[in-house]
Amino acid sequence: xxxxxxxxxxxxxxxxxxxxxxxxxxxxxxxxxxxxxxxxxxxxxxxxxxxxxxxxxxxxxxxxxxxxxxxxxxxxxxxxxxxxxxxxxxxxxxxxxxxxxxxxxxxxxxxxxxxxxxxxxxxxxxxxxxxxxxxxxxxxxxxxxxxxxxxxxxxxxxxxxxxxxxxxxxxxxxxxxxxxxxxxxxxxxxxxxxxxxxxxxxxxxxxxxxxxxxxxxxxxxxxxxxxxxxxxxxxxxxxxxxxxxxxxxxxxxxxxxxxxxxxxxxxxxxxxxxxxxx
Amino acid sequence: xxxxxxxxxxxxxxxxxxxxxxxxxxxxxxxxxxxxxxxxxxxxxxxxxxxxxxxxxxxxxxxxxxxxxxxxxxxxxxxxxxxxxxxxxxxxxxxxxxxxxxxxxxxxxxxxxxxxxxxxxxxxxxxxxxxxxxxxxxxxxxxxxxxx
Numbered sequence: 001x002x003x004x005x006x007x008x009x010x011x012x013x014x015x016x017x018x019x020x021x022x023x024x025x026x027x028x029x030x031x032x033x034x035x036x037x038x039x040x041x042x043x044x045x046x047x048x049x050x051x052x053x054x055x056x057x058x059x060x061x062x063x064x065x066x067x068x069x070x071x072x073x074x075x076x077x078x079x080x081x082x083x084x085x086x087x088x089x090x091x092x093x094x095x096x097x098x099x100x101x102x103x104x105x106x107x108x109x110x111x112x113x114x115x116x117x118x119x120x121x122x123x124x125x126x127x128x129x130x131x132x133x134x135x136x137x138x139x140x141x142x143x144x145x146x147x148x149x150x151x152x153x154x155x156x157x158x159x160x161x162x163x164x165x166x167x168x169x170x171x172x173x174x175x176x177x178x179x180x181x182x183x184x185x186x187x188x189x190x191x192x193x194x195x196x197x198x199x200x201x202x203x204x205x206x207x208x209x210x211x212x213x214x215x216x217x218x219x220x221x222x223x224x225x226x227x228x229x230x231x232x233x234x235x236x237x238x239x240x241x242x243x244x245x246x247x248x249x250x251x252x253x254x255x256x257x258x259x260x261x262x263x264x265x266x267x268x269x270x271x272x273x274x275x276x277x278x
Numbered sequence: 279x280x281x282x283x284x285x286x287x288x289x290x291x292x293x294x295x296x297x298x299x300x301x302x303x304x305x306x307x308x309x310x311x312x313x314x315x316x317x318x319x320x321x322x323x324x325x326x327x328x329x330x331x332x333x334x335x336x337x338x339x340x341x342x343x344x345x346x347x348x349x350x351x352x353x354x355x356x357x358x359x360x361x362x363x364x365x366x367x368x369x370x371x372x373x374x375x376x377x378x379x380x381x382x383x384x385x386x387x388x389x390x391x392x393x394x395x396x397x398x399x400x401x402x403x404x405x406x407x408x409x410x411x412x413x414x415x416x417x418x419x420x421x422x423x424x425x426x
Contacts, residue, residue: 011289020333123353149344
């Protein structure tokens with residue numbers, strides 16, 4: 001017995017799964033049509049203050065960019081950017097889609113933090129068995145919906161706060177092939193350098209332009225006199241910048257909340273990142 | 279996926295789909311030449327995997343709702359979303375339940391849009407928030423839409 005091939009049987013494939021997936025990608029493209037640039041904030045390592053840096057840059061950029069700034073918190077399991085930007089739900093849905101929350105200074109935000117119960121882990125309402133098979137797919141689907149179904153409107157920049165690791169970056173580059181670039185965040189330590197370097201190599205392999213490095217917790221700023229004291233050993237920021245031939249955008253010291261230098265320092269961080277944007 | 283009647287070497291025609299329970303997806307196909315009927319049963323895991331991609335087995339009959347996956351599958355906080363997708367006069371647009379979408383899928387595509395509009399108008403006029411197969415049955419009977 002010999003069968004004809006799928007393509008030789010010329011009748012319709014009613015499910016048209018390939019076409020449905022293509023339509024999903026098209027919706028992402030259409031939704032981001034009025035967003036001038038999409039920039040990822042990435043780090044291979046957790047705990048480097050990536051979400052803090054994202055929120056600080058967003059707050060600074062929104063004063064300099066007339067069309068607006070958006071933040072998509074792609075860290076679905078440990079979302080914090082929404083809280084850092086004082087964004088609150090519920091999210092409003094109308095015939096245009098899901099409207100983002102309004103954060104501090106007018107930054108528009110979408111984050112899983114707005115949707116989960118306080119303190120509740122990310123969980124899906126599906127069978128408890130074999131979760132590993134479909135969990136990643138659901139999370140990639142959620143990221144796609146955050147991009148495609150949120151009414152981002154006209155923006156000068158949409159910052160994507162990526163979780164540690166590289167999986168979500170891969171999802172993002174497939175969904176947004178026109179990603180304008182990525183800013184890497186590290187702390188000074190050698191452990192961070194090694195971890196962030198892996199993530200940056202992955203980004204480079206995926207063809208994502210690396211815009212620069214921010215070294216966070218680069219010393220401790222005295223709340224009284226502003227003097228910077230050492231906090232972590234190492235110089236991961238400058239080493240990564242040199243290795244990839246990109247600028248070290250800023251060394252951001254740990255700033256106590258009452259520090260008088262805080263606004264000026266965050267302003268300088270924003271200015272350096274703005275200069276690096278394509 | 280295409281189904282071929284081996285006897286006739288002819289592509290089988292889709293007849294209907296059902297989700298009979300426990301997550302199983304069932305689709306029935308008929309050979310237009312010899313009349314042979316078969317049912318394809320996808321196990322719950324396969325069904326779940328495909329649905330988690332945000333695609334519909336058997337094709338889409340309705341445009342995707344905003345954040346379909348997140349709103350349908352996430353264990354979210356109460357009131358995470360406020361649905362204001364009302365009609366122009368402020369009335370709420372009813373949603374089609376999964377079962378009614380299955381039934382709508384069996385309506386020939388060239389009249390599906392019109393049938394959907396009739397059911398929607400029927401539900402809006404009566405303040406019905408969700409269109410279920412029962413609502414569709416009542417609408418068919420009251421509006422004289424037998425056969426749709």
